[in-house]
Amino acid sequence: MELLQFAQRNYSLLLRALSEHIQMVLISLILSILLAGLLTIVAMFFKRIGTLITHLFSIVYSVPSIALFALMIPMLGIGRNTAITVLVLYNQFILLRNFITGLNEVDPAIVEAATGMGMTRTQLIFKVRVPLSLKPIFVGMRLALISTIAVAVIAAFIGAGGIGLLVTIGLETGNNNRVLWGVILSAVLGIVVNATLVFIEKKIN
Amino acid sequence: MQEIWANIIRYFDNNMDAYFAMLRQHIGISLRVLIISTIIGLSTGILCVIFKKQQKWIITLFQTLRIIPSLAILVLSIRFLGIGMGPAIAALTFLAIPPILMNTVAGLEKVSLFVLETAKGMGMTPLQVWLKVRLPLAFPMILAGIKTATVEIVASATIAALIGAGGLGQIIFQGLSTRQTELLLIGGISVAIMSLGAVLPLNLLDRFLQRYRNI
Amino acid sequence: MSKNTPVAIEYQNVHKRFGGANCNAVDGVDLSINEGEFITILGSSGSGKTTLLKMTNRLLDPDSGNIVLFGENIRDVSPVQVRRRIGYVIQQVGLMPHMTVAQNIAIVPKLLRWDKKRIDSRVNELTALVGLEPSEFLIRYPAQLSGGQQQRIGLARALAVDPKIMLLDEPFGAIDAINRLNLQDELKRIHGGLKKTFLFVTHDINEALKLGTRVIVMNEGKVCQFDTPRNIVKNPADGFVESLIHSCREQEKFWEGLI
DSSP, rough: OOHHHHHHHHHHHHHHHHHHHHHHHHHHHHHHHHHHHHHHHHHOOOHHHHHHHHHHHHHHHSSSSHHHHHHHHHHHHHHHHHHHHHHHHHHHHHHHHHHHHHHHTTTTHHHHHHHTTTTTTIIIIIIIIIIHHHHHHHHHHHHHHHHHHHHHHHGGGGGGSSHHHHHHHHHHHHHHHHHHHHHHHHHHHHHHHHHHHHHHHHHHO | OOOHHHHHHHHHHHHHHHHHHHHHHHHHHHHEEEEEEHHHHHHHHHHHHSSSHHHHHHHHHHHHHHHOOHHHHHHHHHHHHHHSEEEEEHHHHHHHHHHHHHHHHHHHSSHHHHHHHHHHHHOOOOHIIIIIIIHHHHHHHHHHHHHHHHHHHHHHHHHHHHHGOOOHHHHHHHHHHOHHHHHHHHHHHHHHHHHHHHHHHHHHHHHTTTTOOOO | OOSOOOOOEEEEEEEETTOOOOOSEEEEEEEEEEEOOOOEOOOOTTHHHHHHHHHHSSOOOOSSSEEEETTGGGGGGGGHHHHHHHHEEEOOOOOOSSSSSEEEEEEEETTTOOHHHHHHHHHHHHHHHHTHHHHHHTOOGGGSSSSSHHHHHHHHTTTTTTOEEEESSTTTTTOOOOHHHHHHHHHHHHHHHTEEEEEEESSSSHHHHHSSSSSEETTTEEEEEOOOOOHHSSSOOHHHHHHHHHHHHHHHHHOOOOO
């Protein structure tokens, strides 16, 4: 009950937190996909570099987000841009892993047939491999999105705003309702986004 | 740059004991959580495979749990379990179970039916089929789950400093609130090294166990 | 067969129906197989041949009827004990991917707690028996073998504890024509040298007639005919067997037309 009253009184606060969060997530996701797409193309042409990049980002991915945030502050200061940088770095491993394995796992018989028809390497990638691995590519994007939503909550500690801010300020001021709304919004956002994307995935198939 | 370096040295001069106490705390809590969550995740996974009917909703439950941001679960645990080491361990275990459970189920189900049938056909008892064939063949997948869980545990244990778990997270949070660069660097690098250090032996073990795959 | 040869396998009015099916997978099979015979079971998919085989080592149990091995009703023996006495080979081979060739062959001897020396010498002996060089192959993993080599190891593994009965479920079904002919010849050689009872399921009529000392033809769960290859070709028992032979003959004509 108390929780609902809090929401009634502060709905603009909650709405702002939510929209800040979604903005931060979307910007990060778009930048992540652009970067990962570029790196994937590089990886398709230079296998060695591809493995190297993936290994590098797997190391970045095993560094806890709060530590990565802390390490970025001396270089980039606090705020949303630092948070977005970390989120983009973090996503690279998730995206690259799904993109590259997806493209590589296309049925070799089809690849051979396409090569036999005289396709160039570039044509092979864009006309055969990409269209045939849309599913893993999409799954990669979904996983990245869900991870971004969660990590962005932690970004509030470095002054990036968003849903996490409800939690951090709530904890500092002992405002239970604020904390709980932070928890609810972040959980619901994650679950709803995931369910929607899983639904779309199934529809496409 | 030089100033930061001097500050780092000064920190260790004054706080060496406190630093190592936090490091020990962090490792201690992470190890305990890892052991508990491995036991729970592995056994629940095995039960899920045996009792197929219950499998679906248990998996859905933990999949959903995995989507909820970890900070939300940690904060929520304060409300239900209170503050301190015990609640922190419980909350972190909650976060670490899903990857282990999911990979256990996936790994066990992936074992070829023909391999299981020949094992049975050769006269292995059901227990022998599990211990000598099914679990060993699923183990690489299970290990991958444990690896994911380890990263998750070390990361969340850092944030769990907020709910009274102690550990290296304290240095980072202090650094954040006092804007002391040296604390951010000390905390951040320590946690990063710890996470990478925990994953490395698991990677080596994985490579050793999978040697039969790609020779 | 001389009258002194003991009976190895006896099926007494065996029935089996799977849940949800509306007819019997195996429908009143009554057969007696002597020791040392090489029996092939011929039938198309769904004929009940694999079901009959799997009931012999208790991977499945009949709904009614008895199966008797060397005078012992297998209902009275635990499934695990029955299986350890019988060699079992399937089309997919089912080698344990995490074990080397040597470890795969040694599985049942280890279950029976043989000592290491005996296991080692047996493993070597068997690898040579199936036509592979022990020093080269024993340390390999299944992923490093060709399909034919894998099935040879599957055979060696099934022979490990010298079972009196071998069950083979389309063991060469996934192997190319040339290798299949080689393996058939070797299997015949191995059978001749060991005096074991082989029960070999196949859907390939040429394979069935070539390998079997007697052939069981099955259709829709029932045994259509159980006789020597020669008698089956000469006097097909019913329309089904006749059509099988006819189809084979047609192919022969096609071949002759090419020459």
